[in-house]
Structures are given as C-alpha cells and as structure tokens.
Amino acid sequence: MIVVNKIDLISAQKRTGIRTHFVHQGIEPLMISALENRGIDAVIERGLALVQSAPVPPREQVTRIYKLKLSDETFEISRLPDGMLSASGRYLDRIIHTTDFEKPFQVTLLDQRMRKIGVEKALRKKGAHDGQSVMIGGHVFTLGEETTTKR
Numbered sequence: 001m002i003v004v005n006k007i008d009l010i011s012a013q014k015r016t017g018i019r020t021h022f023v024h025q026g027i028e029p030l031m032i033s034a035l036e037n038r039g040i041d042a043v044i045e046r047g048l049a050l051v052q053s054a055p056v057p058p059r060e061q062v063t064r065i066y067k068l069k070l071s072d073e074t075f076e077i078s079r080l081p082d083g084m085l086s087a088s089g090r091y092l093d094r095i096i097h098t099t100d101f102e103k104p105f106q107v108t109l110l111d112q113r114m115r116k117i118g119v120e121k122a123l124r125k126k127g128a129h130d131g132q133s134v135m136i137g138g139h140v141f142t143l144g145e146e147t148t149t150k151r
Contacts, residue, residue, distance in 0.1 A: 002022055002027050003030045004019075004031050007031045015031055018031075030042050030043050030046060074089055077123060077126050080135060084133060085135070086135035087119050087123060087134065087135070087136045087137070092137050095137070096136060096139055119136060129143065
C-alpha cells in the first residue's frame with residue numbers, strides 16, 4: 001500500500017504525475033492530506049482490507065510474546081511526610097515518565113498497565129479512597145473512576 005501524504009502542499013499537476021507514476025507500475029496510490037483530513041478513511045479501509053485478507057501464519061510462526069519478569073512489575077507503597085500515599089518502582093516510574101498525557105490512547109494504556117500490576121488495588125489497601133491525591137511515579141493523580149457519558 002502506497003500512501004502519499006501532504007498533497008495539500010503540491011499542485012494538482014504534480015499530484016497527477018505522482019499518481020500516474022505509481023499506476024504505471026500497477027499500484028493505485030492513496031493520495032492524502034492529514035492536515036485537511038482528506039483520504040484518511042481510504043487509508044483505514046484499505047489497511048483493514050489488507051489485514052483481513054492476509055493469510056494466518058502457521059502455528060510455529062506465531063509472533064513470540066514477551067512478558068515482564070515479576071521483579072519488573074514490583075512497586076512499593078509509602079506515605080510521604082505530608083501524608084500523601086506514593087507508589088513507585090522501576091517499571092511503574094518508567095511507564096509514567098514515558099506517557100504523553102496529552103494523548104488519550106497513551107493515558108488509557110497507562111491505566112491498563114497500572115491496573116494489571118495492581119497499583120490502585122495496593123493504594124486502596126493502604127487506605128486511599130476516591131478523590132484522594134496520590135503520588136505515582138513522581139506525578140500526582142486523583143484516585144477514582146472516570147465516568148463518561150455515551151451520546
């Protein structure tokens with residue numbers, strides 16, 4: 001799949017030339033402008049079609065999955081001098097520091113990882129409750145369930 005981005009920056013004549021170049025090679029390129037949100041749906045649809053039509057690999061060729069060692073997932077809960085509960089550990093600190101909190105999918109991934117290793121459960125065992133500020137990996141969070149309204 002060939003995707004040509006930034007078509008908003010080039011002339012129609014240049015776009016036609018690029019498209020013709022690929023078509024002569026038997027390839028139908030997708031011409032998109034991420035800035036103008038043009039052609040994005042076509043990329044998603046074609047990508048999905050490619051994935052769905054891909055052959056399933058034989059069992060012995062299935063991708064190997066690597067899991068963290070239990071020691072990588074360990075963390076400790078402590079109480080800071082001001083009384084705030086704090087959770088920290090090598091893995092926990094790393095996932096916090098590598099999360100871009102402006103990107104919702106990264107925040108969701110962080111939440112899944114922290115739930116998997118039991119951070120919230122451990123904080124609650126030490127007395128934390130909804131609405132309470134807690135320090136996790138050097139960042140302050142408010143403990144509790146986020147609620148969303150479906151429309």
